Amino acid sequence: MHPLNQFAKTKLGINYLYPKQILVIHQLIESFKSRNNDEAINNHIYVMPTGAGKSLCFTLPGLICHTQTLIILPIRALVEDQHRRLREQGLDVVKIMGRVDKDLIKEQFNKLSPNGFILATPESLLNPQFDYIIQSHKIGFMICDEAHTISQWGLTFRPTLLELGKIRSKMTMAVCGAFTATATPQVQQDIKKHLFNDHSAIELLSSPLRDNLRLFYIKVLDPLVSLYHLLNKTPIVSISKEDQTLILYLTNSCILIFVSTRNTAEILCHQIRKRYPERDVFYYHAGLEIDQKKHIEKEYMISTNAILVATCAYGLGIDKKDIGLVIHYQEPEDPESYLQEAGRAGRNGDTAASVVFVQSCKKESFLHQKKCRYETLMEYFDHTLSYCPGCDICHSSHSKKSYSLKAVQLIHRYYHYDSIKETSKWLKGLRSLHNPYSPFIPGYGHLKHWVMDDIISISDKKFNSKIRRDKDYYYP
Structure with a gap:
C-alpha cells in the first residue's frame, strides 16, 4: 500500500486515494519541504473535475507535514460545509466569516493544534484585525478553493477576490495552492496575476470530463410543463429510449434544480410542493437568513429523494454525493457555470444526468452547437476529447422528428x-x-x-x- 494511502486510512478512515490525488498531495508536500529554497516554485494550480476529491488534496498535506493550513473559500455555505466535514473527521478547525468576535477568534487560533485548519472568506482575511493570522509562521499551506471565482466574480461583483495577492504577499513561507474544477487559459492567467502576483506556478490541468455524467439539452416551450413531465415520468421522445429510462429513473433520486433568480426559486419551489406533496421540496438562495440556510442544508443533505430549487449561491457549497439529477430550469450563463453546477450530480460515482431546458434561439450559445456536448465543452476549456461519456447528440437519434x-x-x-x-x-x-x-x-x-x-x-x-x-x- 502506498504510504499516503496508509496515512489516509489511519488518520481519516479513507480506504483509497486516486492516483491523481496522490500526485497532487506529493507535489504540495515536496514544495513545503523545499520552500526555503529561493529557486523553488511554491505556487500551484490544480484543475480537477468535480467529484475528484479536491478536499483531500489540500487536507492531507498539512496533517502529514504537521503544519497549519489556511483555506480561503468564496462563499459562506462552502465555509460551513468544510467546517462540518473537518469536524466530523475529528480535526481541529477555526472558521472566520461575517461578523465574528475577534477576541474569540484570537483565543481559538492560539489554541489551534499545530496541524489544524483555518477556514475564511476573502473579506474576513483582508480585515486588518486578522493580520496576525496571515503573518503567522505556523501556517505552511495557503489554499484557495473554487479559484475560478477570482476571474469570474472578481471582475464583476466580488472585487475583494482580486486582492488575494495581498494575502499571498504576506505569506511568503507558505505553499499556495489554487483548486478549481474548471479554468480556461484566461482564468488560469487571472489566477496567476491576482493570487500569485504574476509569479510562476506549477500547473496540473485535468480534463473536466466526467465518466459517469450524462449531458442532455432539451428544447422546450414551457419549462414548467417540461419539468412536470420529468417528475411525472412522461417519456422524453427527443432522446434515445435508453437515455429516457435513465433520466426517468433518476427522478426518484435527489434532484437539484438551478434557477437564475431568488424569486424564481421561491415560486418554483411552491409550485412543485403543491403538485407533488409526497416529496420534500426546498428552495435556497443568498437572501435567506443563516439559520434558514443551515436548516435547508441539513434537511437536503440527509434526504434520499428531496428536490432543491436553488440559485448559484448553493452550487459551490454542495458536497452531497447522492444527487442523481441536476436540472437547469433556465439556460446557464456560460460553460464554466454550467460545468460547475452540472458536476454536483453523481459525486458518489454512480451514473447521473444533467438536463438543460433550452428556450432561447441564440445560435451563438454553446447550447446550440450541433455536435457532441462534451466536445464543445472540452474545446472551450482547451482540452481534447477522446470519447463521449454520454450526451443527447451522441446517444440519441435526431433523424426522427420529436x-x-x-x-x-x-x-x-x-x-x-x-x-x-x-x-x-x-x-x-x-x-x-x-x-x-x-x-x-x-x-x-x-x-x-x-x-x-x-x-x-x-x-x-x-x-x-x-x-x-x-x-x-x-x-x-
Whole structure:
C-alpha cells in the first residue's frame, strides 16, 4: 500500500486515494519541504473535475507535514460545509466569516493544534484585525478553493477576490495552492496575476470530463410543463429510449434544480410542493437568513429523494454525493457555470444526468452547437476529447422528428376548427360532444399521458407566441 494511502486510512478512515490525488498531495508536500529554497516554485494550480476529491488534496498535506493550513473559500455555505466535514473527521478547525468576535477568534487560533485548519472568506482575511493570522509562521499551506471565482466574480461583483495577492504577499513561507474544477487559459492567467502576483506556478490541468455524467439539452416551450413531465415520468421522445429510462429513473433520486433568480426559486419551489406533496421540496438562495440556510442544508443533505430549487449561491457549497439529477430550469450563463453546477450530480460515482431546458434561439450559445456536448465543452476549456461519456447528440437519434413536435404541428393544423380546450381534449384522447368524430381524426389521444392543464397551457402558449414558427424546437 502506498504510504499516503496508509496515512489516509489511519488518520481519516479513507480506504483509497486516486492516483491523481496522490500526485497532487506529493507535489504540495515536496514544495513545503523545499520552500526555503529561493529557486523553488511554491505556487500551484490544480484543475480537477468535480467529484475528484479536491478536499483531500489540500487536507492531507498539512496533517502529514504537521503544519497549519489556511483555506480561503468564496462563499459562506462552502465555509460551513468544510467546517462540518473537518469536524466530523475529528480535526481541529477555526472558521472566520461575517461578523465574528475577534477576541474569540484570537483565543481559538492560539489554541489551534499545530496541524489544524483555518477556514475564511476573502473579506474576513483582508480585515486588518486578522493580520496576525496571515503573518503567522505556523501556517505552511495557503489554499484557495473554487479559484475560478477570482476571474469570474472578481471582475464583476466580488472585487475583494482580486486582492488575494495581498494575502499571498504576506505569506511568503507558505505553499499556495489554487483548486478549481474548471479554468480556461484566461482564468488560469487571472489566477496567476491576482493570487500569485504574476509569479510562476506549477500547473496540473485535468480534463473536466466526467465518466459517469450524462449531458442532455432539451428544447422546450414551457419549462414548467417540461419539468412536470420529468417528475411525472412522461417519456422524453427527443432522446434515445435508453437515455429516457435513465433520466426517468433518476427522478426518484435527489434532484437539484438551478434557477437564475431568488424569486424564481421561491415560486418554483411552491409550485412543485403543491403538485407533488409526497416529496420534500426546498428552495435556497443568498437572501435567506443563516439559520434558514443551515436548516435547508441539513434537511437536503440527509434526504434520499428531496428536490432543491436553488440559485448559484448553493452550487459551490454542495458536497452531497447522492444527487442523481441536476436540472437547469433556465439556460446557464456560460460553460464554466454550467460545468460547475452540472458536476454536483453523481459525486458518489454512480451514473447521473444533467438536463438543460433550452428556450432561447441564440445560435451563438454553446447550447446550440450541433455536435457532441462534451466536445464543445472540452474545446472551450482547451482540452481534447477522446470519447463521449454520454450526451443527447451522441446517444440519441435526431433523424426522427420529436413525438411532441408532431403533436404541436397537429394543434396548429386543427386549431382553426376547435377551441384550445377542445383541441386539448382531442390530444388527451377525450371524446367531445361538439365533435363526435374526434377519435377518427389523426392525432387523437396523442398526448394521453399528459396532464390536461399542461396540454391546455402548451396549446395556449403555442398560439400566443412567435415560437410556433421555429420548427427546430421540440417539446417534451
